[in-house]
Amino acid sequence: MAGYRVVVGIKWVPNTQAVRFDPKTGTLIRQGVPAIINPQDLHAIEMALRLRDAYGGEVIVITMAPPPAVQGLEHAIGMGADRAILVTDRSFAGADTLATSYVLARAINKVEREIGRVDLAVFGQETIDSSTAHIGAQVASWLGWPYIYYVKQASLSNGSLRVVRQLEDVIEEYEAKLPAVISVLAKALRPRHVSLLNKLRARTERPIITWTNKDLGLDTRCVGLKGSPTIVAKVTYLPEVPRLKKVHKAENPREAARWLLKNLLSDEKTRDLIARALWGEGSA
């Protein structure tokens, strides 16, 4: 194969924005919450596709998830990925980020053995359901590859990678020898839509394959709950913060504004703050 082989790791997540809280029962309403590709992972797929479009090669999208995640892989194929791998096994359930990254790293090793050299592994910055940002660095650690987070631009040449990344206080340019791992800065790109033609390809060519632990042959002590050093000991609801809950229905904007300022200026938590803002230090 000419060009570069890029693997993208994605996560199939519940759309947490669609989860609602039932104030009557004090519980989560999870029913009917749809699952989606973690939105930031779409940016990772987009970056991989742009690299392939520019330099040739192939994009393989990979996820460790229960079987319904195949929908996410179909979406990735629809965007233009060349193939996709669903890594799924009952024994992978309950994995923390270390156990998850272990399976992903070993699956990348298997891609190298059976499909060919992998040049780059790309991940989204973090997920919406747990937002740890762990997986990229952990996969890099398992594979022994260099890694660069928060990449917003990438280019390839002569077996090396050049990226621009952005942190809180700096924009940096790096070079790294391939193979390498990168994570893509949140909202760095504009992920392309699914094309009908590509979607059709998902139906006819069946570019999605499934690997179970029969295929990977990993020690069951290293995967899922058993392979996870962290465990969830318990889960509780956050206590509600007491609030005053005063409500004013505005008939007239000026009168509503006066209602608010009266309250804020007779409230010892905010009175001095407002006085200082209006008349300067010492006025309170």
Next chain:
Amino acid sequence: MPRVKCEDLCPEWPCEQPEEFKNVWVYGEIEPGRGIREPSLQMLTPARKIAEKLEGKVVGLLIGHQVTAYADDFIKYGADEVLVVDDERLKEYYPDVYGHVIVQLSLKYKPEVILLAATMRGRELGPYVANTLRAGITADCTDFDVDEKTRDVLLIRPPFAAIMLAYIRTPFRRPQIGTARPNVFPLPPRDESRRGEVILEKVDIPKPRTRLLKRIRIEKREVPIEKAEVIVSGGKGLGSPEGFKLLQRLADMLGGVIAGSRKAVDAGWIPPERQVGQTGRSVKPILYIAVGISGAAQHMIGVREAGRIVAINTDPDAPIVRQADYSIIGDYREIVPAIIEELEELKRKGPKAIEELLK
């Protein structure tokens, strides 16, 4: 009887007993030429709480070039000891290089806990260190506690949907590694009289496998939203990016800054570093004014520690109305200009005007 049975563990992990580990480490992220970044010093607050319960020491960790001088700051802010690796080859920060330095120190000293600030660098460094040690890591903790029977640290974080707390523990592996976002914990008071030991360490320093070619500083002109006393925040209900101009005028009037909800950031109306909520920043202003924000749990978790919350919303049934101190039900396009005018009038009239208003 040993607590960890080696035959039960993944053979990729080292088999160690928790009793072999002691002390609580805090990684000190360096701002070159300036010193230890404040978010790292803030981590001394939970480190002290954990160390007291475990009867261990708080140890600061400094890695870099010409960083030994900063050890004193670590001690004055609360570290008992500082471990320093000061080497010219560590002049540039590379996460895998710094990661290997921390890994070697950890293998030698066996800390029970390592805490890092979840800055962007901390978020890339922490999981590399944890994984290379085959240790567990918990991101974005909002609190820590200790199970005194097992000495397991409980790493407490909001998981799924932002309205629950998960208590995470790492029973079979040490060190226990956790991160917390900037400004979740307060900076401990600086105590000039504190003294502590500074240990200079030498370790193998691997060659970096990535090379920095260029660095441009992004000038920070404004107060980061985590430090603002007043925040005027906008959501999807603003309807357009122009709405933020109005919010900026109100923020200017009150000496505050503007921020936004995830939806406002997704729409491109306000930059991501101004996003409040689970996937953005946690803020603790004295006054938080939420305009056109419905009040989803993912947003409200970012303002739990606000002194007072004001909501301006057209929908009396919006969840935020039940979670605010003062709510005005109405169109912000009318309400916000009216508040600005009232404030201008107060400003003109001077402090006496308060009495008149409160009559």
